[in-house]
Amino acid sequence: DADVTQTPRNRITKTGKRIMLECSQTKGHDRMYWYRQDPGLGLRLIYYSFDVKDINKGEISDGYSVSRQAQAKFSLSLESAIPNQTALYFCATRSADRDNQPQHFGDGTRLSIL
């Protein structure tokens, strides 16, 4: 979905480094999400935010932090990266206007930690 932009698209880094993944959206949605995708495990929720002042942990938040800088921006940080955080990371947004609206995904960031 071109309305949800993730940067960078690919990143290779070393163990112990701090990394920030960024997500911006032009859909005007209140709700934003960070997931990681691992082969055979599907998508798992890391953090989610319902507005700028609302941050919530998801299923696998350990080792990650997030910042909702504005309605349109939601960044994910790995303070000290470790190899098992190598994965495909997705940002998603959803309208809060009505319940059970579908989420809209960015094209992902492929992160490799050596």
Place this chain on the structure above:
Amino acid sequence: AQSVAQPEDQVNVAEGNPLTVKCTYSVSGNPYLFWYVQYPNRGLQFLLKYITGDNLVKGSYGFEAEFNKSQTSFHLKKPSALVSDSALYFCAVGDQTGANNLFFGTGTRLTVIP
């Protein structure tokens, strides 16, 4: 707690034949069910959802899904497969709390053989 299961990691079907991708769910109340598709190097794209109403839900690209409450299933179907349907398919269930977050299955890779 809610969950979904996709019992098949891989489904192969000949072009022109009908296809089915299976999903079963477990929720404590009424289920909110979704299907998404992921093409290579892209994020997930919404196909269809079931919230309430008719058990047969029609979605994008000619796909449909049948909700079966007694079998707790929500199988994705298409009458005639195209090579371009080859992708990774995810079933998801919405949680029953006010957060309305999604819980994804592990995915099924569909390959349509020319």
